[in-house]
Amino acid sequence: MPEELSPNIQDYLKRIFEITASSGGKATTNQLAAVLGISPASVTNMVQKLSKTSPPYLAYQKHQGVSLTAAGRRAALKIIRRHRLIEHYLVKALGYTWDEVHKEAEILEHAMSPTLESRIDAALGYPDFDPHGDPIPDADLVLPEVEQTALSRLPVGQFAVVIRVPHEDPQVLQYLGKCGLRPGAEIKLVARTPYDQTMRVLILSTDEEVVIGPTLGDQITLSTGK
Amino acid sequence: MPEELSPNIQDYLKRIFEITASSGGKATTNQLAAVLGISPASVTNMVQKLSKTSPPYLAYQKHQGVSLTAAGRRAALKIIRRHRLIEHYLVKALGYTWDEVHKEAEILEHAMSPTLESRIDAALGYPDFDPHGDPIPDADLVLPEVEQTALSRLPVGQFAVVIRVPHEDPQVLQYLGKCGLRPGAEIKLVARTPYDQTMRVLILSTDEEVVIGPTLGDQITLSTGK
DNA sequence: ATCCTAATTTAGTCTAAACTAAATTTTTTA
DNA sequence: TAAAAAATTTAGTTTAGACTAAATTAGGAT
Numbered sequence: 001m002p003e004e005l006s007p008n009i010q011d012y013l014k015r016i017f018e019i020t021a022s023s024g025g026k027a028t029t030n031q032l033a034a035v036l037g038i039s040p041a042s043v044t045n046m047v048q049k050l051s052k053t054s055p056p057y058l059a060y061q062k063h064q065g066v067s068l069t070a071a072g073r074r075a076a077l078k079i080i081r082r083h084r085l086i087e088h089y090l091v092k093a094l095g096y097t098w099d100e101v102h103k104e105a106e107i108l109e110h111a112m113s114p115t116l117e118s119r120i121d122a123a124l125g126y127p128d129f130d131p132h133g134d135p136i137p138d139a140d141l142v143l144p145e146v147e148q149t150a151l152s153r154l155p156v157g158q159f160a161v162v163i164r165v166p167h168e169d170p171q172v173l174q175y176l177g178k179c180g181l182r183p184g185a186e187i188k189l190v191a192r193t194p195y196d197q198t199m200r201v202l203i204l205s206t207d208e209e210v211v212i213g214p215t216l217g218d219q220i221t222l223s224t225g226k
Numbered sequence: 227m228p229e230e231l232s233p234n235i236q237d238y239l240k241r242i243f244e245i246t247a248s249s250g251g252k253a254t255t256n257q258l259a260a261v262l263g264i265s266p267a268s269v270t271n272m273v274q275k276l277s278k279t280s281p282p283y284l285a286y287q288k289h290q291g292v293s294l295t296a297a298g299r300r301a302a303l304k305i306i307r308r309h310r311l312i313e314h315y316l317v318k319a320l321g322y323t324w325d326e327v328h329k330e331a332e333i334l335e336h337a338m339s340p341t342l343e344s345r346i347d348a349a350l351g352y353p354d355f356d357p358h359g360d361p362i363p364d365a366d367l368v369l370p371e372v373e374q375t376a377l378s379r380l381p382v383g384q385f386a387v388v389i390r391v392p393h394e395d396p397q398v399l400q401y402l403g404k405c406g407l408r409p410g411a412e413i414k415l416v417a418r419t420p421y422d423q424t425m426r427v428l429i430l431s432t433d434e435e436v437v438i439g440p441t442l443g444d445q446i447t448l449s450t451g452k
Numbered sequence: 453a454t455c456c457t458a459a460t461t462t463a464g465t466c467t468a469a470a471c472t473a474a475a476t477t478t479t480t481t482a
Numbered sequence: 483t484a485a486a487a488a489a490t491t492t493a494g495t496t497t498a499g500a501c502t503a504a505a506t507t508a509g510g511a512t
Binding site for chain 2: 468469470471472473476477478
Binding site for chain 4: 254255256266267269270271274288289
């Protein structure tokens with residue numbers, strides 16, 4: 001019987017979704033412990049528990065990492081939807097900047113009723129993306145499709161439009177914001193240095209150049225215009 | 227050292243504030259258990275704990291009931307401020323009706339950062355009262371003063387303006403709302419039956435009469451215009 | 453193939469905040 | 483003013499979710 005999941009459990013599922021979405025199919029105990037800020041032993045406990053519920057939320061075998069089941073994915077998308085709606089709302093309706101909203105949403109997402117969720121969704125006009133360009137699952141938890149390439153994979157000399165930027169670190173967001181590197185911005189990759197893969201990116205609207213390292217370059221995604 | 231109080235503890239303090247504000251100086255174990263929906267034994271435990279912190283949040287002696295200390299009162303007002311700001315915001319900005327907001331606020335109040343609190347306060351223009359007419363403590367936790375009389379104490383034949391109505395029960399609020407008995411409404415007490423103290427109240431704007439029992443009459447307060 | 457290291461799991465503890473059942477104190481009533 | 487009833491407190495459990503320390507497993511380097 002699907003009772004109401006605790007905020008705690010919702011956080012586990014959300015983090016597993018995020019990890020498995022980017023770095024392949026499985027999340028490891030240590031990865032989870034790191035992003036959740038708790039000990040690996042605690043993760044093992046919880047992961048065992050969540051793989052033994054009915055229905056199970058996680059597929060798990062000792063030493064093999066975890067992935068979400070269908071039920072786990074649904075629960076994760078539900079909380080991700082709330083998170084991203086809140087981020088969008090705080091920016092649109094309450095004058096937050098995009099670097100301030102992640103932490104707020106991290107807490108508010110667990111206090112949001114279905115009613116509030118749908119009123120905010122409606123107030124925003126049923127948006128498809130949050131301020132960082134992350135896709136917002138719709139009321140049926142369907143994610144809008146986007147084809148995107150990481151900045152670090154873009155060929156030198158090519159033009160592109162920014163789709164999304166990493167959303168957690170306020171410092172990074174302040175920097176990107178100041179440069180004009182936001183979703184929708186048109187850019188051109190000017191150069192990539194051979195040894196350390198540092199990139200020089202031209203922002204077309206301001207004609208200014210920005211330097212982006214490879215780690216950040218992995219997390220910025222682009223549309224190359226089909 | 228004042229650490230961050232748990233949502234739980236905040237609820238205890240808030241409820242003690244509410245009880246002691248209306249029914250005199252002390253809240254009893256059983257009263258608290260009833261409003262919190264938990265067992266009296268649990269209340270005793272928590273009350274003992276909160277009277278032994280430094281600084282203590284409660285003044286408590288066995289079998290004598292509890293009251294808030296200065297620190298407890300501050301903590302209570304802080305959460306009440308958030309609660310009432312949220313109620314006001316949901317009505318003003320998100321189209322909620324006044325009977326829907328209490329339950330939402332009960333949860334959201336614990337997820338509200340100081341930043342969100344002040345942005346909502348500003349967005350509302352630093353309001354003094356929430357949709358039920360309850361006073362909102364300002365940023366320094368000072369409550370606006372109002373002189374008010376309970377409807378059940380109003381002399382028959384007298385005119386008055388509604389200041390506040392009870393805020394928790396959606397059914398009551400729907401009824402009052404339909405009648406037009408809202409903060410700001412001008413009324414006249416037409417009659418009070420001797421035996422059961424039932425009151426007939428005339429709403430001046432609509433020229434309709436409403437019947438109010440004595441329990442509800444205790445909780446509706448009025449300004450008699452000095 | 454074996455050893456070393458890093459990752460993971462097991463086992464046992466801790467805390468907050470609830471519970472029930474039993475004991476005690478206060479209040480009310482006869 | 484004593485007995486009965488109601489309120490309160492004590493004592494001992496339970497659950498969720500964290501922790502540490504110790505044991506185990508997996509994978510890479512020799």
